[in-house]
Amino acid sequence: MSDRPSILVPVRVLEGESIPEGVPELLTNAHVVLLGYHVVPDQTATDQARDQFEDQATRRLEDFTAILEHAGASVESQLVFTHDGQTTIDRMTEEHDCLAVLIPNATRPLENVLVAIRGIVGIDRFVRLVSGLFATVDVDVTLYHVAGADEIDADVETLLEGVATRLSEEGVPPDTIDMQVSRDGSPQESIVDASDNYDTIVMGESDPSVSTFLFGMTADQVANEFLGPVLVIQHGDPDDTEETDSE
Template sequence: MQERPTILIPIRVLERESIPEGVPALLTNAHVVLLGYHVVPDQTATGQAQAQFTDQATRRLDDLTAILAHAGATVDSQLVFTHDAQTTIDRVTTEHDCLAVLIPNATRPIEHVLVAVRGVVGIDRFVRLVSGLFGPKDINVTLFHVAEADETDADVETLLNGIKARLSEQGVSEAVVDIEISRGDAHQELIVDAADNYDAIIMGESDPSVTTFLFGMTADQVAKQFLGPVFVVQHEQTDVREAAEAK
């Protein structure tokens, strides 16, 4: 049986954020860490906000948990009152070893997924996420790479065909996996343009970092233009350390 990939969904639980249409079905094969959080003003103690809003927030979080569980996902929910949303999201992502953070825009039934691959870092996590979420469903997957000036088409084909072979080893039919190569300096725009005919995007963090890029960073910008769900694959801590040591 395919391992369920662990996906973090951060929800501003007291601002009436919800699980958009189509997202529960997208996560049927996932283990979801549902983070309900509320940002408390700096001048207010988090304990004071907890005392005032915990019951309301818990009811809302329980409702959202039930929606995901009904669709087939396994769910761990966590409620946090915080002064710093990004730090909280990063911490929970690390604590639960989440493969990806989901920016949960609404979607139609999933038929085609675009996987934006930047390089060799984190490929194992891409393979685990794609095979775990979509392998059992035979969803069409396109492995997409924006080639750098010093990369030949043959180099990129070797990279993408290697990922395709690894997906096949994990039970994803080669018949549903395509590869696509693009060239240009505006990576973000090229991903968005390529995604026009897709129902969801999987992409990695721009650099080895524990940030989830949800607040004004690359993946969030892509999600605002694409309007569908975007999975942001997280770097492993070993990748982060190695990148830091190389600087």
């Protein structure tokens, strides 16, 4: 089995957010970087907010850590009071070298995972994440690609078969891997349309900043319409192209 993939799980710890149902089981084989954060108004010093709310936030973070560890995940947690939640998420993702950020919506018992493959860039990170999380779990993995007008069927087949081969080499049973191709609509619309029969989506970020995905239009389009958890794989090193605390 592959090493545990590091996944950032951001939770607005003082605003009623928690670890949704099904998420601990999804992260059984992960190393979770649990970010409890609270966005402080610009006119309030972050140290002042920490002095006032740290004990309450720490207790909630400890409860969430226990839930994830009970499910099997390894967890390191950090509490941050910040003026900018988006910047904090980006910084923590980079500092902890996280493969992905989780949009932690609730999910039913995990049976089917939709893995949206865009192209050859970053395939190594997809393989590491999917094999690390699901190689020893009884789930079906569908490799899904939205083909562009200039992509021929043979090239798409080569792309997806290459990913499937690498996943099987990393321990994902070949008979649990399926492949689907769409040529209709935008990638985001196609992913949402295809997601009805799936419990989790794995996809790459569509912008160099993960915060754009988490707080922008793409999140509304995918995570809100899908309503389940979305694992957003980070770009990583821009040269990596694979071939088949208070603030």
